Amino acid sequence: MEFLGLYNYWVFAILLMTGLYAVISRANLVKKLIGMSIFQSAVFLLYISMDKVEGGTAPIIQANAPDQLYSNPLPQVLILTAIVVGIATLSLGLAIVVRISEAYGTIEENEMREMDEE
Amino acid sequence: MMELLLDIASWFLLIIGGAFVFIGGVGALRMPDFYTRMHAASLTDTLGTILVLTGIILQAGLTLATIKLVAIMVFLLLTSPTAAYALANAARLSGLAPERELSNEKRP
Amino acid sequence: MITLFGVFLLTLLVITAFGIVRAQHLFVSVMLTGIFSLQMAAIFFILDAADVALTEAAVGAGVATVLMLSALALTENRERPTRPRWVPVIVVSATTLMVIYATFDKPLLGDPDAPVHQHVAPWYLENTPRLIDVPNVVTAILASFRGYDTLGELFVIFTAGIGVLFLMANPSKPGAVSLFAATEAEGLRHHLVPRVVGRLLVPFIVLFGLYVQFHGDYGPGGGFQAGALISAGVILYALVDGEGKALEAISPRFLRGMIAGGALLYVGVGIAGMLLGGNFLDYSVLAQDSIAGQHLGILLVEAGVGLTVTGTLLTVFHSFAARDQQER
């Protein structure tokens, strides 16, 4: 069971690189944005994995249990805001893609490059 | 005595509910075409939800948690069939035909 | 046992991520992204982060899918098949192995002696009851101890909203085909079941959003989650009753006012603290005693966050939904 203690971090590594793969190898702009959000989720997973304390619970203090252990609240604060910022930036990215699609008639990067070269 | 009866009842409901949920999953995976799969998934969704949540309610007793659980149950019972309706409608609108029925009619 | 559940969910998460990247059809990718978000929320919950899980739930279930779908409706929903390229595969695999190798030095999951748990976190956990006296430490840190951070994040959201308005606000060409929201300008009005149920649920969603907003000191919740939930409720209204009705209920001008007003409220609370003789964003001076001041400050700041988030998400939704597709 000991080795499972690092499983979260391995999943973090795989997700991070899956997202990166979608960003660098796909020509489709929407796919790139989705890849970026997977990348982002991987980072969220890393931070939230670090907040866990064995035997702890969510950091909402229970007055009737003074000896209760709590998980680390700081990563939670950072990620909580980052999730909403993530959706805001994603929508900005999607808006740019929509405008590109209106200008070029395509959302494939290589087709756009061909059109620019003409 | 009452405690024990409640516990037994809630365990029973939880296990039966889990079984229904699982059957629904198998149905959604194994049924031959989209509409039958949806049938399996949406029906067991409703029953499994009722059973599992009732099982937990028996454990919770009369607290704020019970009110929240009842609210969850009511909302799920409202939204889950609505979602099934919307989905079947979307599939039908886009021209997806129930497979088996058609192939039977075509067969001489 | 719960660790095993977590491992199981994480494995599903990896499979889903591969599925998202592999799918040729962007619509399929978006649907799988929905599943991805559900799994993330469950994992956050298992890892004792109730606030984060609630945020992921509020954002992922309602707003994200709808935004992606409306963007797809304005572009294309099919990806051109690309040849598999080997350089990215090799680079990515090698980096994965290196990152995994690096994790062997990390403390195990849940280790209470890990360095992260030694520095500021114990101080926050110990002093929140004394200095701020709200049970939810996450809210206390978010709104009070690290108020600057949250102010920064809020302005990122503000800026993103302004950016979308700039990009999408140009008038569409005459004769263009109206789309997504504007099919017969009706929404789903002739589908009786979704309409009735949707209308029934909208007030409950908004009510629950307000509960999350104002109960955030005591349970999981706060301005970010509430903003996402309330905008999900209004988006539901727009879906079942048509774009026009939703715009009638909350006009675009009012939404823009919400975006700016929320940010101004946040900064205003900070400046009020300065005028009353404290530091910027120091709430202790806002009322007679410092704890009451903290409570008032957190309430106002969270309200500002809620206003800006709701305004931004709804503005973005309306910009996408009301946009006409240009002739190609």
Next chain:
Amino acid sequence: MYIAATTAILITMSLALARALLGPTVFDRVLAVNMFGTKTVLLLSVIAFLYGRPDFLDLALAYALINFIGVLAVLKFVQDYRVRHGATDIEH
């Protein structure tokens, strides 16, 4: 007993995920997403009790309220797609 129910729900989740990945039509995937959503609500409620912190049911409540918005959006997407293109190449 919570553990038995949790296990059943988790296995069902993986079955739903399999359906989402296999397809074959787009609607199968949407069905899987919807199933996954309902199962997540159940999972979160059961785990809240397994952890002994029933005050975290707010999360399950949030999902129960807003999870079907996605499916309604799909219905609308399909309806508009049909009006716009007259075609049905949305499946496959």
